[in-house]
Amino acid sequence: MSQIETFYDVMRRQGITRRSFMKYCSLTAAALGLSPSFVPKIAHAMETKPRTPVIWVHGLECTCCSESFIRSAHPLAKDVVLSMISLDYDDTLMAAAGHAAEAAFEETIQKYKGNYILAVEGNPPLNEDGMFCISGGKPFVEKLKHAAKDAKAVISWGACASYGCVQAAKPNPTQATPVHKVITDKPIIKVPGCPPIAEVMTGVITYMLTFDRMPELDRQGRPAMFYGQRIHDKCYRRPHFDAGQFVEAWDDENARKGYCLYKMGCKGPTTYNACSTMRWNDGVSFPIQSGHGCIGCSEDGFWDQGSFYDRVTDLTQFGVEANADKIGLTAAGAVGAGVAAHAAITALKAAQKKTQSTKEEA
Amino acid sequence: MSDQVTSAPSADPSDAPQVLTGDATAEDLGSLRRRTSVYVYEAPVRLWHWINAAAILVLCITGWFIGSPPPSMQIAEATHQFVFGYIRFAHFAAGMILTVGFFGRMYWALVGNHHSKQLFMLPLWDKHWWSEVFFELRWYLFMESEPKKYVGHNPLAQAAMFIAMTLGLPFMILTGFALYSEGAGQGSFYDTMFGWVLTWVGNSQAVHSLHHIGMWVIVLFMIVHIYLAIREDIMSRQSMVSTMISGHRSFKDDRPD
Numbered sequence A: 001m002s003q004i005e006t007f008y009d010v011m012r013r014q015g016i017t018r019r020s021f022m023k024y025c026s027l028t029a030a031a032l033g034l035s036p037s038f039v040p041k042i043a044h045a046m047e048t049k050p051r052t053p054v055i056w057v058h059g060l061e062c063t064c065c066s067e068s069f070i071r072s073a074h075p076l077a078k079d080v081v082l083s084m085i086s087l088d089y090d091d092t093l094m095a096a097a098g099h100a101a102e103a104a105f106e107e108t109i110q111k112y113k114g115n116y117i118l119a120v121e122g123n124p125p126l127n128e129d130g131m132f133c134i135s136g137g138k139p140f141v142e143k144l145k146h147a148a149k150d151a152k153a154v155i156s157w158g159a160c161a162s163y164g165c166v167q168a169a170k171p172n173p174t175q176a177t178p179v180h181k182v183i184t185d186k187p188i189i190k191v192p193g194c195p196p197i198a199e200v201m202t203g204v205i206t207y208m209l210t211f212d213r214m215p216e217l218d219r220q221g222r223p224a225m226f227y228g229q230r231i232h233d234k235c236y237r238r239p240h241f242d243a244g245q246f247v248e249a250w251d252d253e254n255a256r257k258g259y260c261l262y263k264m265g266c267k268g269p270t271t272y273n274a275c276s277t278m279r280w281n282d283g284v285s286f287p288i289q290s291g292h293g294c295i296g297c298s299e300d301g302f303w304d305q306g307s308f309y310d311r312v313t314d315l316t317q318f319g320v321e322a323n324a325d326k327i328g329l330t331a332a333g334a335v336g337a338g339v340a341a342h343a344a345i346t347a348l349k350a351a352q353k354k355t356q357s358t359k360e361e362a
Numbered sequence B: 001m002s003d004q005v006t007s008a009p010s011a012d013p014s015d016a017p018q019v020l021t022g023d024a025t026a027e028d029l030g031s032l033r034r035r036t037s038v039y040v041y042e043a044p045v046r047l048w049h050w051i052n053a054a055a056i057l058v059l060c061i062t063g064w065f066i067g068s069p070p071p072s073m074q075i076a077e078a079t080h081q082f083v084f085g086y087i088r089f090a091h092f093a094a095g096m097i098l099t100v101g102f103f104g105r106m107y108w109a110l111v112g113n114h115h116s117k118q119l120f121m122l123p124l125w126d127k128h129w130w131s132e133v134f135f136e137l138r139w140y141l142f143m144e145s146e147p148k149k150y151v152g153h154n155p156l157a158q159a160a161m162f163i164a165m166t167l168g169l170p171f172m173i174l175t176g177f178a179l180y181s182e183g184a185g186q187g188s189f190y191d192t193m194f195g196w197v198l199t200w201v202g203n204s205q206a207v208h209s210l211h212h213i214g215m216w217v218i219v220l221f222m223i224v225h226i227y228l229a230i231r232e233d234i235m236s237r238q239s240m241v242s243t244m245i246s247g248h249r250s251f252k253d254d255r256p257d
Helices: A006-015 A018-031 A037-048 A064-069 A077-084 A098-111 A139-150 A160-161 A198-211 A238-243 A253-257 A323-362 B026-034 B043-065 B083-111 B112-119 B127-140 B155-184 B190-201 B206-235
Strands: A052-056 A083-092 A117-121 A153-157 A188-191 B037-039 B248-250
Touching: A006 A018, A006 A037, A006 A117, A018 A037, A018 A160, A037 A098, A037 A198, A052 A098, A052 A139, A052 A198, A064 A160, A064 B083, A077 A083, A077 A198, A083 A098, A098 A139, A117 A139, A117 A160, A153 A160, A153 A198, A160 A188, A188 A198, A238 B083, A323 B206, B043 B083, B083 B112, B083 B155, B112 B155, B127 B155, B155 B190, B155 B206, B190 B206
Parallel strands: A052 A083, A052 A117, A117 A153, A153 A188
Antiparallel strands: B037 B248
16 A cells, blocks of 8 residues: 555556646646636646545445546546546446445545545435345445545535435435534535536646645535536626526527526526536537526426426425415415405494494484 | 693593503693694605605506517607617616605604504504403404594504515615625625525526515505595594694594594
């Protein structure tokens, strides 16, 4: 273990030229939003630092985070996995399986005690002693706690690990619980999204390698550089929002013109993510660009915020398909009717009193 | 204080029987016997009332449109058209005015007269106050033939105002500025002050829903408030609507209770 290869060593061994290596460093700096002066810093870090061991575990999840991750273009996931980090354990990506894989898991924990990064995809269900997710013959929650005990830091990949996602949606029968509620004594970085953007995932890892620390986190524990703004803030359809020009129905003229999808329930104004700037699939597009509103997949509890196609969301507390405005209108109607009835009775009573007093006078 | 009211020999408030007269002070009781009008709402209170009412009206209308935008308009190219932007601007501006007004009103409760404090404190521990609440409830349910005289708010109105305004406005200010902080951006003043609300509730969409519910509570209050102000102006033994214009509460009869 004394001689762990540096990133640069590994890259050169793979036949990557120094020129390509420098190109890669500048692309990475750009992806992280760093100035060109950071390129030599990144290069220096890559040349001198040993690769960071990473253990990547999978709980209740759909592997969409891994699917996204392996499609990263800047830096290429291949570079991250083969050169930048030392992905010592990832049961879906590694060649080994079964007992061999579990042995590698234990070996990595022993070998790099206190120095490895634990990447968690998915979350542990806590109900029935965690029996709803078994990994390596044991409840996943045990594996998670075991791996987290000696980790330097924990990365919560995706909405599952960060917030719970669909398996934690009401009524959450398995009691799926986000990682930060199970692991409370380690620094945790949340990278939400279903899945997170590939370049965001690799960007977070690259940042941690380059600077040997966690990126700046926001109030919810997300890296501020990727989750500091809403989709809405950088949406290219924003001028149509401010103008009051909306898509009124799917496939109407306004949809063809590319107007704002706010009325179609776009969750861009309430969703913090980098989709409208970094986009997906090597910057090809993102949901709004494809004509569909954002569904808010990187927000806490996004499955429980009513339909993806409503701006004013349903409140399940008041029965199905009742939102705050419908309830409010109904209540206002009822109170209005009550007021009218009250006024009518008041008038009747007053008239009655008048007749009585005139009768008494007579 | 009592020597001021000695002009009316039989009106020493200390030996007057305990009567249902809301939050009347000894001074008020004396005044009730001597004249038929009491100066209740000082100018800042009245000013706040009407500015607050106007701000709420603007906030409700623009707020409704922000949740459910008006039909798309094609006046000019998007660059030169700012319809929804103006609606949102009006909402934010009215919200700022309402906030400043509410702080001004709180300040006036500290330095203003006795009645200016009534909005901010419910005497829940006072049995007499509760009996007045139930009396007023019976009056509204046609179970009492004659209402009482109240110098300030009647106890039932006081409770309603406390819920809709004293609790309702800070709730709307808090959730409103939290939503505003999303546009202002992370690290902004509004984010530092109110961003925690979003984190605490968990999802900004849920904060939107809470903000909507808050609006409807205030709308319900508004309907009942306006109806009862007009009704009581006609039915009760004192002035209502004009009191919030002139500040004077005048009474229609001289009977002490």
